[in-house]
Amino acid sequence: MRVGYLQFDPVFGRREENLERLGRIARERARGVNLLVLPELAPTGYLFLSREEALSYGELFPGGPTERFLERLARELGASIVIGFAERSGERLFNSCALMRPDGSSSVYRKAHLFLDEKDWFDQGDTPFEPVRAEGTDIGLLICFDWYFPEVARVLAIGGAKILAHPSNLVLPHCPEAMRTRCLENRVFAVTANRTGSENRGGRSFSFIGQSQVVGPDGKVLARAPSNGVDVGIVEIDPADAERKDPTGRNDWMKDRRTDLFGKLLDR
Numbered sequence: 083m084r085v086g087y088l089q090f091d092p093v094f095g096r097r098e099e100n101l102e103r104l105g106r107i108a109r110e111r112a113r114g115v116n117l118l119v120l121p122e123l124a125p126t127g128y129l130f131l132s133r134e135e136a137l138s139y140g141e142l143f144p145g146g147p148t149e150r151f152l153e154r155l156a157r158e159l160g161a162s163i164v165i166g167f168a169e170r171s172g173e174r175l176f177n178s179c180a181l182m183r184p185d186g187s188s189s190v191y192r193k194a195h196l197f198l199d200e201k202d203w204f205d206q207g208d209t210p211f212e213p214v215r216a217e218g219t220d221i222g223l224l225i226c227f228d229w230y231f232p233e234v235a236r237v238l239a240i241g242g243a244k245i246l247a248h249p250s251n252l253v254l255p256h257c258p259e260a261m262r263t264r265c266l267e268n269r270v271f272a273v274t275a276n277r278t279g280s281e282n283r284g285g286r287s288f289s290f291i292g293q294s295q296v297v298g299p300d301g302k303v304l305a306r307a308p309s310n311g312v313d314v315g316i317v318e319i320d321p322a323d324a325e326r327k328d329p330t331g332r333n334d335w336m337k338d339r340r341t342d343l344f345g346k347l348l349d350r
């Protein structure tokens with residue numbers, strides 16, 4: 083199975099242009115991929131000025147421009163594709179990602195852990211941490227800052243995820259290295275697709291760190307993009323490698339967990 087990331091630098095608010103560019107890069111550089119992950123909020127950019135502005139970019143899924151773009155691209159490439167976008171549902175707005183399969187069926191995950199001012203723009207996600215089926219395997223969806231909460235990757239792995247698909251707009255420096263631990267402690271693959279460039283709006287400035295990557299269940303970085311610029315990284319993997327949960331020959335990743343000592347884990 084071939085999995086990969088597409089890293090690029092969207093221009094804020096230019097949805098049509100950004101999608102057009104993503105499609106062009108994917109057609110030129112990602113042929114033959116089975117699972118391609120694109121960044122968080124890739125069609126619109128990140129730095130909204132208000133909830134009203136964010137709502138104005140919200141789109142239905144299915145039924146919006148990102149769904150139409152994804153459906154066509156997934157069919158053309160014969161691949162499953164994951165992208166982050168602003169999802170409108172009635173008066174609610176989510177920082178969501180969708181996985182589109184080549185047959186036109188799709189799954190949506192809504193970001194559970196909102197970062198910084200995302201708390202002003204979006205509603206908290208309400209989709210459970212349950213893997214979705216695609217390309218004959220189980221894929222766990224999480225978005226950017228969700229990485230900071232190790233329970234997300236753990237619950238997805240307990241649910242059977244072999245690959246974490248992780249659209250991102252990373253600004254803090256820690257995630258690329260930390261995802262190696264998420265992979266190691268859960269014995270899963272992860273594809274993090276980050277963006278690059280910066281946005282300056284309303285007197286504020288955000289710079290995004292790139293370094294999109296594919297990591298293996300042993301924590302090894304199998305591909306990593308530079309901090310700047312467009313990059314596509316594709317790696318051949320065997321998802322069955324994520325079924326081997328015993329790093330020593332005497333341990334059982336599931337049975338050895340001391341859940342009898344975990345009392346406070348679910349305290350509010």
Ligand code: ACM
Nearest residue numbers: 197226227251252
């Ligand atoms: C982030 O969650 N976009 C940092």
